[in-house]
Amino acid sequence: MRILEQAELQLIVITGLSGAGRTQAMQSLEDQGFFCVDNLPPMFIVKFAALCAQSQGKISKAAIVCDLRGGDFFASLSEALQNLKQEGFSYEILFLEASDEALVRRYKESRRRHPLSPQGRILDGIQAERLQLEELRSKAHKIIDTSSLSAQALRKQVAELFGKKQGPGQMTVSVITFGFKYGVPLDADLLIDVRFLPNPYYVSDLRPLTGSHPLVRDYVFGNPIAREFMQRYLALLEFMLPHYLNEGKTHLVIGVGCTGGQHRSVAIGERVRDFLQEQGYPVSVKHRDCERNRKG
Numbered sequence: 001m002r003i004l005e006q007a008e009l010q011l012i013v014i015t016g017l018s019g020a021g022r023t024q025a026m027q028s029l030e031d032q033g034f035f036c037v038d039n040l041p042p043m044f045i046v047k048f049a050a051l052c053a054q055s056q057g058k059i060s061k062a063a064i065v066c067d068l069r070g071g072d073f074f075a076s077l078s079e080a081l082q083n084l085k086q087e088g089f090s091y092e093i094l095f096l097e098a099s100d101e102a103l104v105r106r107y108k109e110s111r112r113r114h115p116l117s118p119q120g121r122i123l124d125g126i127q128a129e130r131l132q133l134e135e136l137r138s139k140a141h142k143i144i145d146t147s148s149l150s151a152q153a154l155r156k157q158v159a160e161l162f163g164k165k166q167g168p169g170q171m172t173v174s175v176i177t178f179g180f181k182y183g184v185p186l187d188a189d190l191l192i193d194v195r196f197l198p199n200p201y202y203v204s205d206l207r208p209l210t211g212s213h214p215l216v217r218d219y220v221f222g223n224p225i226a227r228e229f230m231q232r233y234l235a236l237l238e239f240m241l242p243h244y245l246n247e248g249k250t251h252l253v254i255g256v257g258c259t260g261g262q263h264r265s266v267a268i269g270e271r272v273r274d275f276l277q278e279q280g281y282p283v284s285v286k287h288r289d290c291e292r293n294r295k296g
Contacts, residue, residue, distance in 0.1 A: 014065045097144070195264070
């Protein structure tokens with residue numbers, strides 16, 4: 001049973017030169033559902049892997065960042081990896097590197113000191129670190145040179161190496177309906193105002209209902225302007241969302257607002273949710289002000 005659990009654990013060890021993008025690589029793996037630990041002392045690697053394997057499937061993908069920030073502890077990394085293999089765990093080493101020129105530029109931009117040359121030249125620290133990591137680099141399963149990569153391009157490349165291929169399932173979408181009189185959602189990436197549509201609030205039979213009710217939906221979408229708007233807006237989302245994916249976005253918040261957040265925004269928001277589900281995106285909808293408006 002233990003061997004089976006270990007075989008099912010995908011473990012990535014991220015290491016490499018300081019300033020080469022280890023943090024961005026870890027963030028990319030986090031977006032892919034990996035459980036990540038930064039700057040883990042090598043002596044704890046086997047214990048960490050064992051805990052993941054014993055999580056009863058809750059942690060099937062994990063990544064750890066080990067580098068020279070660990071000081072003397074880092075010297076034991078090779079021994080720790082050997083112990084990991086002896087315990088039956090498989091792993092991959094992702095080694096990140098960059099040219100001296102690129103690393104010097106990044107350090108100057110960030111105004112940080114190199115860990116191996118805190119009081120001296122940045123270049124001296126880079127070259128000393130490169131020498132210390134030669135043996136580990138030779139054991140790496142995957143090496144990425146980030147010299148000419150932006151942070152976004154690096155995250156995308158790591159996702160392609162260890163995650164699922166690009167597809168709708170990689171980005172989750174939250175649809176929030178709201179009433180403008182209660183304020184705009186602060187976390188909305190896209191915001192649409194549907195107050196130009198006829199308001200069911202002024203129809204006495206519809207006033208106590210919400211946009212989730214069939215009678216309200218029929219009223220909203222019985223208007224030809226609403227139907228044309230819906231067609232155009234869904235086509236816009238179909239065009240835009242794949243480009244957000246290409247830019248590395250993992251979560252998108254769409255705000256749909258009307259006056260009180262009870263009728264029009266709810267009906268439109270649920271139609272947006274249904275469409276995006278058909279497109280294969282994991283999507284949820286929250287009607288922020290629906291009940292508050294009915295009570296008010």
